Amino acid sequence: MIQVIHVNKTFGENQVLKDVSATFEKGKVNLIIGQSGQGKSVLAKCIVGLHEVDSGEVLYSGRDFTKMDRLQRKEIRQEIGMLFQGSALFDSMTVEQNIMFPLTMFTKMSKKEMLDRVNFCLERVNLAGRNKLYPAECSGGMQKRIAIARAISMNPKYLFCDEPNSGLDPQTSILIDNLIREITYEYGITTIVITHDMNSVIEIGDSVVFINKGQNWWQGDRKSIITTDNKEINDFVFASDFMKEIKEKMKEQ
Amino acid sequence: MAIIQNIGKYFMMMYIVFSKPEKWRIFRKRFFEEMELIGVKSIPIVALMSAFMGAVISLQTASNMDNPLLPSYTIGYITRSSTILEFSPTIISLILAGKVGSNIASEVGTMRVTEQIDALEIMGVNSLSYLVLPKVTSAMVFFPILIIFSIGLSLMGGWLSLLLSGLSSTETYVYGIRFFYRDSDIVYALTKTVVFAFLITSIASYKGYYTKGGSLDVGRSSTEAVVSSSIAILIANFFLTQMFLL
Numbered sequence: 001m002i003q004v005i006h007v008n009k010t011f012g013e014n015q016v017l018k019d020v021s022a023t024f025e026k027g028k029v030n031l032i033i034g035q036s037g038q039g040k041s042v043l044a045k046c047i048v049g050l051h052e053v054d055s056g057e058v059l060y061s062g063r064d065f066t067k068m069d070r071l072q073r074k075e076i077r078q079e080i081g082m083l084f085q086g087s088a089l090f091d092s093m094t095v096e097q098n099i100m101f102p103l104t105m106f107t108k109m110s111k112k113e114m115l116d117r118v119n120f121c122l123e124r125v126n127l128a129g130r131n132k133l134y135p136a137e138c139s140g141g142m143q144k145r146i147a148i149a150r151a152i153s154m155n156p157k158y159l160f161c162d163e164p165n166s167g168l169d170p171q172t173s174i175l176i177d178n179l180i181r182e183i184t185y186e187y188g189i190t191t192i193v194i195t196h197d198m199n200s201v202i203e204i205g206d207s208v209v210f211i212n213k214g215q216n217w218w219q220g221d222r223k224s225i226i227t228t229d230n231k232e233i234n235d236f237v238f239a240s241d242f243m244k245e246i247k248e249k250m251k252e253q
Numbered sequence: 254m255a256i257i258q259n260i261g262k263y264f265m266m267m268y269i270v271f272s273k274p275e276k277w278r279i280f281r282k283r284f285f286e287e288m289e290l291i292g293v294k295s296i297p298i299v300a301l302m303s304a305f306m307g308a309v310i311s312l313q314t315a316s317n318m319d320n321p322l323l324p325s326y327t328i329g330y331i332t333r334s335s336t337i338l339e340f341s342p343t344i345i346s347l348i349l350a351g352k353v354g355s356n357i358a359s360e361v362g363t364m365r366v367t368e369q370i371d372a373l374e375i376m377g378v379n380s381l382s383y384l385v386l387p388k389v390t391s392a393m394v395f396f397p398i399l400i401i402f403s404i405g406l407s408l409m410g411g412w413l414s415l416l417l418s419g420l421s422s423t424e425t426y427v428y429g430i431r432f433f434y435r436d437s438d439i440v441y442a443l444t445k446t447v448v449f450a451f452l453i454t455s456i457a458s459y460k461g462y463y464t465k466g467g468s469l470d471v472g473r474s475s476t477e478a479v480v481s482s483s484i485a486i487l488i489a490n491f492f493l494t495q496m497f498l499l
Contacts, residue, residue: 048375077377088368102376105275160375 001026002047002158002190007056009039009046016042018214020056027188029181029204031195034211035236040194041162043211047192048080048160049073060158078106081151081189083161083180087143089135089150095122096131099150106154121149125179141172145179152183159184161193165200173197177204198237201225210236226250263459269381270389270455283387291353291388291454292395298352299345299403306344307407308414310335315420328421329429332411334438341403342442343490346449349396350482354457357388358478361461362471370462385458389451396450397443404442441497448493449486456482 002024009017016039024030034040045051047058049065058065060076068076089098099118103109109117122128125145135143144164151159161180165173177197181204184191193200201208201222208225210218210233218233225237226247238247274280314331361384364370373380408430415421460478464470 050371050374074377077375080375082372082375084368084372086367088372090369090372091363091367104279105376105378 003059005057008054010054016214020216022209022216024192026190028206029184029191030207031193031205032209038211039214040211044194079157081156081159083147083151083164085163087147095133095146099153102154121153125149140167144176159189159191165197270385272382284391287387288391288395291392299399303403303406304410307410311411311414325425326429329426330432333430336404336407337438337442341400342445345403346486350453351479354453354478354482355475357457358461358475362464362474365464389454392450392454393447397446400446445493448489452485453482
């Protein structure tokens with residue numbers, strides 16, 4: 001479980017996060033949603049330590065990340081897997097080397113054990129046999145799946161996904177969403193997904209945090225998002241007429 | 254003010270770069286990879302530059318030898334002195350600042366804007382030590398080898414040009430090269446090279462690592478890396494010359 005308690009973050013004069021508190025449960029897909037520029041990516045970067053918080057606490061299973069030194073953070077980070085918006089695969093390495101990278105850095109596994117783990121992860125994301133390809137030779141959807149395979153190679157306790165569906169077609173988006181959900185349930189991971197994709201909200205959002213104006217504006221699950229009367233969240237999630245129609249039909253059901 | 258901030262940030266970065274590598278085995282592997290990329294792949298340009306520059310220095314010296322009081326071995330002597338003291342360590346380092354510096358800045362800069370450096374950090378890897386330390390150390394080891402190679406080729410280029418033009422004999426040229434030779438000149442040249450190697454790779458890495466934005470900014474960082482490291486080389490050259498030769 002990850003808890004964010006009274007977190008504030010300012011860049012220059014601009015206070016991006018204002019007293020944000022939220023809880024992200026273990027074994028659930030926790031979504032952070034919100035309009036662009038409202039602070040959701042900053043919140044995620046504060047949670048993983050890419051930005052230092054001005055005040056507040058970030059607790060990983062009760063351990064306060066903000067008060068840790070470099071070595072303690074390193075230990076926590078080895079429990080984190082992250083899927084970046086642009087996949088962030090290492091260009092100069094093959095698919096196999098990319099997935100093997102954290103294993104070579106932080107484990108004492110033999111070459112064979114590492115290779116077995118790589119093959120297992122690739123099979124898990126339905127990319128068995130693609131070991132020798134370079135990231136540039138893979139499609140966007142494949143790159144995301146390779147990034148997921150790399151993220152799970154170390155058996156993470158926490159998985160972060162930064163807009164996993166951006167730039168993907170609807171079918172591939174569903175595939176990635178399902179994969180994230182399956183992995184979360186299968187390994188009991190605390191998963192945090194930052195997304196704009198409303199389909200993801202409806203499909204995989206076990207818990208949803210809506211960030212607006214740098215604050216935790218609303219928190220609930222995918223069912224309560226349909227019934228809520230919160231104006232801002234309704235404006236955001238059901239912005240189009242099509243989504244409004246869906247909401248009405250779902251309410252009727 | 255921005256310059257002072259940048260210098261401070263640069264020194265803080267170097268402090269992290271020289272922290273203990275995560276795994277020595279991986280550092281060793283990366284060290285040799287970088288040696289090939291930075292050093293071995295620079296051999297052709299260094300060879301070409303050195304041979305032709307040596308030839309030109311010799312021909313220019315020979316063509317200006319009007320004074321009968323000057324002995325003919327002066328051609329070899331001047332070619333050797335200018336090659337060892339200035340041409341090979343400084344001019345070749347400036348060429349390498351262009352080739353290697355821009356390469357490093359664009360590589361690291363691209364890794365920054367495509368979040369590859371963030372990915373390393375999230376995994377718990379000290380990205381500065383992992384990325385920059387092998388580049389800096391391999392350049393500091395291999396650049397002196399390149400410069401010795403450059404000195405040799407430059408002297409050979411000078412000899413060949415004199416031989417083909419008939420302006421001096423081999424014996425006289427070789428006598429000139431050996432005339433009043435001091436080991437300290439080689440020490441001076443190699444010390445300069447090590448310092449320049451450090452400046453080129455560390456400044457380029459710094460520019461690349463702190464790139465913000467997109468592909469346009471990567472290009473800008475690459476240009477800044479070449480300009481900054483060239484200026485740093487010229488300034489360091491001045492102070493090292495003062496220290497060693499005066």
